[in-house]
Amino acid sequence: MHSFISNSRVTAPAARRLTASDRPGVAQPVPVRDIPEQPWPRIMLTALVLLSALTGAWEWYWRDYGAVAAYRDDAALWARQRRRIDSGEGGATVLVGSSRTLFDIQLPVWERLSGRRPIQLALDGTSPASFVVDLADDPAFTGRLLIGIAPDLFFSGFEYQRSVLPYYRKESPSQRIGKVLSMHLIEPWFAFYDPDFALFTVLRRQPWPERAGLGGRSVRQLEVMDADRNTHMWAKVTTDAAYRQLARDIWAEDFGGPPETDAQKAEDQRVLERQIDKTASAVAKLRARGIPVVFVRDPSAGDYLAFENRDFPRAATWGVLLAKAATPGIHFQDYPQLQGYDIPEWSHMTLESAERYTAALYEIIEQKVPPPDGSRW
Amino acid sequence: MVFNTLTFMAFFATVLVLHSLPLPWTFRKVNLLIASYVFYAAWNPPFIFLLWISTIVDWYAAQGLVRAERIASRRAWMLLSVIANLGMLLYFKYGTFLLDNFTALMASMGVHYHAPKSDIVLPVGISFYTFATMSYTLDVYLRRALPARNFLDYALFVTFFPHLVAGPIMRPTELVPQFETPRRANRQQLCFGLGLMTLGLFNKVVLADTFLAGAAERIFDRGKAPGLLDAWTGTLAFSGQIFCDFAGYSTTAIGTALCLGFCMPDNFRFPYAAIGFSDFWRRWHITLSSWLRDYLYIPLGGNRHGPARTQIALMTTMLLGGLWHGANWTFVVWGGLHGTYLIAERRLRTSFRDYRPGRLGLFGMAVLTYFLVNITWVFFRAKDFSTAWTVLRGMSGFNTTAKPILPTVFIVSTGIVVGALVALHWYMRERTLESVVARVPEPVLAVAWGLMAFAIVISQGSGNAFIYFQF
Numbered sequence: 001m002h003s004f005i006s007n008s009r010v011t012a013p014a015a016r017r018l019t020a021s022d023r024p025g026v027a028q029p030v031p032v033r034d035i036p037e038q039p040w041p042r043i044m045l046t047a048l049v050l051l052s053a054l055t056g057a058w059e060w061y062w063r064d065y066g067a068v069a070a071y072r073d074d075a076a077l078w079a080r081q082r083r084r085i086d087s088g089e090g091g092a093t094v095l096v097g098s099s100r101t102l103f104d105i106q107l108p109v110w111e112r113l114s115g116r117r118p119i120q121l122a123l124d125g126t127s128p129a130s131f132v133v134d135l136a137d138d139p140a141f142t143g144r145l146l147i148g149i150a151p152d153l154f155f156s157g158f159e160y161q162r163s164v165l166p167y168y169r170k171e172s173p174s175q176r177i178g179k180v181l182s183m184h185l186i187e188p189w190f191a192f193y194d195p196d197f198a199l200f201t202v203l204r205r206q207p208w209p210e211r212a213g214l215g216g217r218s219v220r221q222l223e224v225m226d227a228d229r230n231t232h233m234w235a236k237v238t239t240d241a242a243y244r245q246l247a248r249d250i251w252a253e254d255f256g257g258p259p260e261t262d263a264q265k266a267e268d269q270r271v272l273e274r275q276i277d278k279t280a281s282a283v284a285k286l287r288a289r290g291i292p293v294v295f296v297r298d299p300s301a302g303d304y305l306a307f308e309n310r311d312f313p314r315a316a317t318w319g320v321l322l323a324k325a326a327t328p329g330i331h332f333q334d335y336p337q338l339q340g341y342d343i344p345e346w347s348h349m350t351l352e353s354a355e356r357y358t359a360a361l362y363e364i365i366e367q368k369v370p371p372p373d374g375s376r377w
Numbered sequence: 378m379v380f381n382t383l384t385f386m387a388f389f390a391t392v393l394v395l396h397s398l399p400l401p402w403t404f405r406k407v408n409l410l411i412a413s414y415v416f417y418a419a420w421n422p423p424f425i426f427l428l429w430i431s432t433i434v435d436w437y438a439a440q441g442l443v444r445a446e447r448i449a450s451r452r453a454w455m456l457l458s459v460i461a462n463l464g465m466l467l468y469f470k471y472g473t474f475l476l477d478n479f480t481a482l483m484a485s486m487g488v489h490y491h492a493p494k495s496d497i498v499l500p501v502g503i504s505f506y507t508f509a510t511m512s513y514t515l516d517v518y519l520r521r522a523l524p525a526r527n528f529l530d531y532a533l534f535v536t537f538f539p540h541l542v543a544g545p546i547m548r549p550t551e552l553v554p555q556f557e558t559p560r561r562a563n564r565q566q567l568c569f570g571l572g573l574m575t576l577g578l579f580n581k582v583v584l585a586d587t588f589l590a591g592a593a594e595r596i597f598d599r600g601k602a603p604g605l606l607d608a609w610t611g612t613l614a615f616s617g618q619i620f621c622d623f624a625g626y627s628t629t630a631i632g633t634a635l636c637l638g639f640c641m642p643d644n645f646r647f648p649y650a651a652i653g654f655s656d657f658w659r660r661w662h663i664t665l666s667s668w669l670r671d672y673l674y675i676p677l678g679g680n681r682h683g684p685a686r687t688q689i690a691l692m693t694t695m696l697l698g699g700l701w702h703g704a705n706w707t708f709v710v711w712g713g714l715h716g717t718y719l720i721a722e723r724r725l726r727t728s729f730r731d732y733r734p735g736r737l738g739l740f741g742m743a744v745l746t747y748f749l750v751n752i753t754w755v756f757f758r759a760k761d762f763s764t765a766w767t768v769l770r771g772m773s774g775f776n777t778t779a780k781p782i783l784p785t786v787f788i789v790s791t792g793i794v795v796g797a798l799v800a801l802h803w804y805m806r807e808r809t810l811e812s813v814v815a816r817v818p819e820p821v822l823a824v825a826w827g828l829m830a831f832a833i834v835i836s837q838g839s840g841n842a843f844i845y846f847q848f
Contacts, residue, residue, distance in 0.1 A: 016807060016808075016809065017643060017809050017811075019642055019643050019646065019659075019663045019667070020548070020642060020663055020664060020667035020668075020671075021646075021658070021659040021660075021663045021666065021667050021670075022659075023667075024667070024670055024671065024675065025670075025671055025675050026521060027516055027521035027522045027548070027550040028548040028550050028551050028642070028667075029550065029551070030550070030551055030552075030554050030555060030640065031551055031640045031641060031642040031643075032640065033631070033635065033640045033641075033811075034809070034811040034812075034815075035565050035566055035569050035811070036569070036811045036812075036814040036815035037815050038814065038815065038817075038819060038822060039819060040564070040565050040568035040569050040572065041564050041565075041568050042819070042823075043568070043572075043819055043822050043823045043826065044568045044571060044572065044823075044826070046820075046823035046824075046827070047823045047824075047826035047827040047830060048827070049827075050823065050824060050826075050827030050828070050831070051827045051830045051831050051834070054827065054828075054831040055831060055834055055835075058831075058834075058835055074839070172419060172420045172421060173418070173419050173420075173422065174378045174379070174382065174384045174385075174419035174420055175382075175384075177384045177387075177419070178382045178383045178384040181383040181384065181387060182383055185383070186383070192835065193837060194837075195837065197837075198587075198835070198836060198837040199583075199587055199832065199835045199836045199837070200587045200588065200591070200790075200836070203786055203790070204784070204786050206786070208784065208785040208786050208789070209785055210784065210785055211781040211783075211784065211785060212781060213780050213781055214781050214782075214783075214784050214785075215784070
């Protein structure tokens, strides 16, 4: 049989190989590829051993740092939870919001109290307004909706992970299968597999001499996530004082900044009003369908709380939102049982605090916003 | 399905096992065909119908061409193939673009026409497989090749998953004969093929996505005016990214085919060492440039009818080549610039027929070529002309009040990666990867392979699609 692949042991591979660019206007012949004369199976085996050793060392390094294997909070994981509404769980309690809703509401506690595990759709660094609109437009959703409000994200319309919605709508079969494989073969086993420990992220964090006006740091790893996006604070934040301080310092970079011009202030106000109107209109649609909705302002502390009080005063933000949406809201400052929790980096609770907080919050919601059909949240 | 995903790894492992089973050759080819359809459908199942339409139309067109005796009949069969393929391409790829331009044209004449909002999804790889199938009927029409002897071989030529969605754009004469006899890679070929796949994925995941994409995105997508350093860093980063992304895809595709016992042609030959633009186009996306040459430039007259016709043919080919990349005028300008460069080079060659540059002169010309190629990349990468001008102003030093955009790490990583890439291209200018690899000591190869694989693992690529998928 004639082979098109040359693997001659006599002649070395040619220094130049002809291509179609060398043969104008003719039928192109079957290509020929040289296999360089090397013991390839042995080379591959050595490379595999080296890869295993280096990967093992990398994994050991990150575990020693405190990392634990967990599920990766990406668009595919979010889409898996969002699809539950389309596949028969539309009557569930759904949580949207930002990272505080993720960290502070513990799904196992909620499940123990209500008998049903909520669907966690809150997203780090992302205002939930667009997600409320998405649910309002989805007739498959008939359950109950908790909207977590982190003032600096919600009222500024900041949407770090806005792309999860288009991803969910257009996710390909290949992407779905890839996530399933990853959730079985990689994520539960390798602690280093986390965007926070990726090669370029690590390189970026080195002490480079920074250019004028640049140098803002990105938020560090704070969470550990389960397969259904139940999330709790990473133990390192509570046990490592230096790391905790680093997390606070990174938040604090957003607390200062030069005073805003009048034009900027006017633009901020326009954005704030747009966010409130957009959410209020979506909530009106939901309530018209008989879906109970509640806004929740989870606790923050320290300089973070001071920043929020200064830049997003309660009366001008939270108060306006509740009035325009004509919807009940639970603000942690109004309930003694929602105060006094451990918030190590001023924004998110420890796991132990989050468990107690979830139970307290659940009872308040049940009392304040009982579902009309007599079901439980 | 994208090469740099877990899904592909599982898919490929399955295909490899099935292909290695001691089954009849026809059965294994059917396996490959089904696998190729699965590969395509894994992105968006309904679009598999387009693939079937293209396959069936060209199969019957080629049969008709063989049976037809009159020139008019032959032309009709050829036109059927061209119209069917280009029709699909026009609708899916250029439909919205044409409608937008028509609306703008009407508006400029005072006619306010509001086109219905369209939401046409571009089927991945349509530009590649329509060109591949068209080359089949065109080769038969031009009497360069006979039609495939059986439909299975032909359908597999169109659909064979390594080249299906982003090339190399295969010609029927390159691939159909390979399906006629049983093929299975031996251990050497399999291991070297896996090595090529690792090299390709290293280019894509580590160099393009991890080290270069970020700088290009910050300069071209954030709407800020860049200063001199930022503008050049962003553009150079893109020049590296587009090469590593696309050459990475091609290398992975070649390695994938090799693991199955098939041969695919080179698509790149160290293009950033090109001296002049005709040299660049013999090194960059070779299978597209040679396709355009054989089926567009030469039929337009090529260089057979004097300098004026040659220049018109060149410019037309490059403008359409630009448009092939995307439905945007920025791509047309990109093609137009390359057409202008090629015409200018031809004129200079005629004017300085006896000039023989020394080594330094050649190096200078290579640097000039790379510089001018980078100018064209600005139009290729920018989403609109406003962004392109802003970046070009920055590259010319005119954005004097610009504030820094890129953190130091982006500048350093772009400098190192692109510097090393261009140096490597220069070293490899007259060599092939295989000729160099054959002389490298075994331990060095093993360590390099292991390190590349490790870098892929720790980069944690998120399965970003290859840039050329959008074309």
